[in-house]
Amino acid sequence: MPESAYITLVSSDNHKFVVLKDVASISSVLRNTQGFEEGKTGKISLDMDGDILECIVEYLYYHYKYREQAESGTIPEFHIPTHLALELLVKADFLDI
Amino acid sequence: MSRNTRSSSGVRGPNSALTEFLRNEGITDAFRERRERERRLGSEPLEEESPEEGASTSTAIEVSPAVTPRVTRRRAAATAVAEVEEVDEEVEEIRSAARKKRRAARRNRGGKRPGDSDSDDYNEDDDPDFSGDDEFGTDNVKKFGEEDTCVECGEIFNLTVYSRFLREKRGYVCENCNEIIKVREKKARANQLTARKRRKKVAQALLNKSEVRIPKLQDICIKKISDNIEDVDVLGDIGQINMIKLSKILSKNRSLNDATVSLFLSPDLKSLEFWDCSNVDSDSFNKIASYCPNLESLTLYMCGQLHNDNLKYYNSNLKNLSELSLNGPFLISEVMWQEFFDESGPKLKKFEVRNTHRFGNDSLISLLENTGSQLTSLKLSRLDGITSAAVYDLIPHYISPSTLTHLELSYPTKEDLISDELIINILAVSGESLISLNLDGCTNLTDTFLLDGIAKFCPNLTHLSIKNLDQITDKGFEKVFNEYSAVNSGGLISVNLTKVTGLGDKAIYSLLKHSAHTLVELSLNSINNITKEFLYQVFTDDHQQYKKKLLKSIKDGEEAEEGEPPLVYFNQIRLPLLTTLDLGFVRAVDDEILSLVGENCPKLSILEVYGDNRCTSRAQIRQGLMVIGRQNDEI
Numbered sequence: 086m087p088e089s090a091y092i093t094l095v096s097s098d099n100h101k102f103v104v105l106k107d108v109a110s111i112s113s114v115l116r117n118t119q120g121f122e123e124g125k126t127g128k129i130s131l132d133m134d135g136d137i138l139e140c141i142v143e144y145l146y147y148h149y150k151y152r153e154q155a156e157s158g159t160i161p162e163f164h165i166p167t168h169l170a171l172e173l174l175v176k177a178d179f180l181d182i
Numbered sequence: 183m184s185r186n187t188r189s190s191s192g193v194r195g196p197n198s199a200l201t202e203f204l205r206n207e208g209i210t211d212a213f214r215e216r217r218e219r220e221r222r223l224g225s226e227p228l229e230e231e232s233p234e235e236g237a238s239t240s241t242a243i244e245v246s247p248a249v250t251p252r253v254t255r256r257r258a259a260a261t262a263v264a265e266v267e268e269v270d271e272e273v274e275e276i277r278s279a280a281r282k283k284r285r286a287a288r289r290n291r292g293g294k295r296p297g298d299s300d301s302d303d304y305n306e307d308d309d310p311d312f313s314g315d316d317e318f319g320t321d322n323v324k325k326f327g328e329e330d331t332c333v334e335c336g337e338i339f340n341l342t343v344y345s346r347f348l349r350e351k352r353g354y355v356c357e358n359c360n361e362i363i364k365v366r367e368k369k370a371r372a373n374q375l376t377a378r379k380r381r382k383k384v385a386q387a388l389l390n391k392s393e394v395r396i397p398k399l400q401d402i403c404i405k406k407i408s409d410n411i412e413d414v415d416v417l418g419d420i421g422q423i424n425m426i427k428l429s430k431i432l433s434k435n436r437s438l439n440d441a442t443v444s445l446f447l448s449p450d451l452k453s454l455e456f457w458d459c460s461n462v463d464s465d466s467f468n469k470i471a472s473y474c475p476n477l478e479s480l481t482l483y484m485c486g487q488l489h490n491d492n493l494k495y496y497n498s499n500l501k502n503l504s505e506l507s508l509n510g511p512f513l514i515s516e517v518m519w520q521e522f523f524d525e526s527g528p529k530l531k532k533f534e535v536r537n538t539h540r541f542g543n544d545s546l547i548s549l550l551e552n553t554g555s556q557l558t559s560l561k562l563s564r565l566d567g568i569t570s571a572a573v574y575d576l577i578p579h580y581i582s583p584s585t586l587t588h589l590e591l592s593y594p595t596k597e598d599l600i601s602d603e604l605i606i607n608i609l610a611v612s613g614e615s616l617i618s619l620n621l622d623g624c625t626n627l628t629d630t631f632l633l634d635g636i637a638k639f640c641p642n643l644t645h646l647s648i649k650n651l652d653q654i655t656d657k658g659f660e661k662v663f664n665e666y667s668a669v670n671s672g673g674l675i676s677v678n679l680t681k682v683t684g685l686g687d688k689a690i691y692s693l694l695k696h697s698a699h700t701l702v703e704l705s706l707n708s709i710n711n712i713t714k715e716f717l718y719q720v721f722t723d724d725h726q727q728y729k730k731k732l733l734k735s736i737k738d739g740e741e742a743e744e745g746e747p748p749l750v751y752f753n754q755i756r757l758p759l760l761t762t763l764d765l766g767f768v769r770a771v772d773d774e775i776l777s778l779v780g781e782n783c784p785k786l787s788i789l790e791v792y793g794d795n796r797c798t799s800r801a802q803i804r805q806g807l808m809v810i811g812r813q814n815d816e817i
Contacts, residue, residue: 147396148396163397171418174400174403175418175421177400178421
């Protein structure tokens with residue numbers, strides 16, 4: 086099976102997000118799963134709700150998109166919904182992002 | 183000399199840009215007038231030799247640039263007649279040269295288009311001498327309402343009062359082209375604005391010692407939470423690190439108050455630190471003890487509202503408290519301190535108190551009596567209540583041998599409270615275990631404590647801070663660190679020599695030779711005796727031509743030239759671990775040194791150069807190194 090450039094993130098309530106491997110690799114935790122079972126199946130199950138995971142995927146793409154431009158200081162702010170902030174902090178801590 | 187009269191009369195004719203400029207700057211030809219007057223009077227040129235005439239002499243030079251500035255005043259007075267004429271001649275020469283130039287420039291532009299004459303009014307200057315020579319008449323002026331050719335697109339259009347005149351193209355543009363130009367200008371302005379904003383952001387980040395980069399999602403969340411902290415009921419399981427981060431951010435924002443403090447309290451907590459408690463009241467301090475009875479370590483800074491009763495409550499509730507750091511607990515009375523030490527003293531292992539005048543002689547005695555023998559960390563700073571040197575002298579009698587690891591005795595209320603003998607006595611007892619020593623602002627200390635204390639008794643010392651010790655000499659310090667390697671072979675990790683102004687090249691060289699391999703933080707702030715020669719040699723390869731030559735000439739016994747400092751040779755020193763370096767107000771540091779420092783300290787990430795005005799934006803700085811404090815860093 087040829088190596089896919091994409092990987093699927095699955096939330097606890099079964100929302101699936103297909104993201105670029107490069108993007109997922111921003112999180113060291115997701116990067117390190119590749120050596121294990123998840124690396125073969127291309128699927129990573131995460132213990133978080135869909136809306137949280139959505140936020141995280143958005144952030145990962147935001148990070149991916151702007152990391153070249155960070156030096157020049159012209160990146161827009163990343164907005165998160167206030168009511169998710171606490172939970173998101175816990176998950177972000179877990180994913181090391 | 184028509185110019186002379188013009189400025190005084192109310193009516194002004196056209197005049198040149200130079201005249202206008204000189205008038206705006208308040209530069210007049212009063213000098214010339216006076217000279218003429220004096221010439222007429224003839225007899226008294228002496229007045230001119232008084233020193234205050236100097237200023238007007240120079241203005242005269244500016245008015246008529248042809249006067250050579252070196253002309254002595256006496257001569258100037260004597261030969262005034264001839265010179266005035268000469269000046270006029272030269273001015274005339276300059277003017278005609280300018281005229282020629284302008285004409286040439288116009289020819290290069292490819293002749294004159296019809297309708298251009300307006301530009302003459304603006305562009306060409308209206309020097310009275312010039313107008314006569316203007317070979318271009320004003321016959322071809324387009325009037326408003328007539329048709330004209332657009333200089334941008336070449337279309338014919340109706341000239342109106344609103345038509346825009348392009349100076350560089352010397353003609354009017356049509357309405358359509360004007361719109362395009364307007365849009366372009368708007369964009370340029372917006373670009374300028376964003377560029378300015380970006381520079382501001384970078385400069386701001388520089389001050390915070392952080393680089394502009396993509397923020398971590400955690401930091402975004404923490405910012406969001408701290409913005410809305412009033413609405414948070416409970417933080418939940420966000421992790422200890424994030425908890426500390428959040429509390430630090432709240433402290434920094436000064437939004438740590440009674441409501442937010444309770445978010446951080448939980449029964450299984452072992453250590454707690456709040457860095458700004460100025461808005462936390464007495465009741466909330468009690469809550470800390472009642473919600474977190476298992477606390478072992480408590481840090482409260484700016485705790486001005488910490489009351490006697492609170493400490494009493496901690497005494498009875500915090501049974502495991504072994505580390506206490508308080509900054510600014512000025513409501514705690516001497517009696518209360520004694521009571522606290524009587525009760526909790528035997529458990530305490532680390533104690534730190536700063537900025538209170540109520541921690542007096544008896545408090546310190548009580549602290550030493552009750553906890554002295556098991557203390558591993560003692561930090562006393564800015565305690566104006568301790569007024570007796572005899573009390574400080576008790577410290578070495580109470581601490582037990584080789585237990586103290588951290589010691590700070592800084593900024594005593596009078597400098598003679600802390601003497602060389604005291605420090606030597608303390609080090610003799612506990613020097614062996616000591617890791618960090620901070621003696622900032624004990625200005626009574628001299629080379630003796632370094633020589634007979636640190637150099638003899640401190641094999642494990644890694645952190646040394648001796649700010650403001652101005653009695654320490656270059657020679658003494660050099661000797662200490664040359665000997666020190668026999669005792670302490672490991673090397674120091676952090677050294678702060680801010681404002682130890684007696685030090686110089688040799689002292690720093692001996693320090694670097696001793697600790698180059700371990701140094702992580704180093705501050706040489708305000709040691710202004712450091713020379714560029716030293717910095718250059720220390721950070722330059724030994725095989726470099728210049729250094730080889732120098733070494734040879736020293737070996738050959740060559741003497742330095744008259745008036746030059748003697749030749750000294752320093753080996754190259756690399757600092758493999760150094761990450762922060764403060765070279766503020768070391769005036770010898772310049773662009774060249776900056777780039778050399780970057781090369782020789784591969785891990786260096788923060789370099790402060792405040793007050794080093796030879797450091798400019800032109801310095802070549804390695805990637806990853808942040809240089810803070812250059813004049814051109816704008817905010």
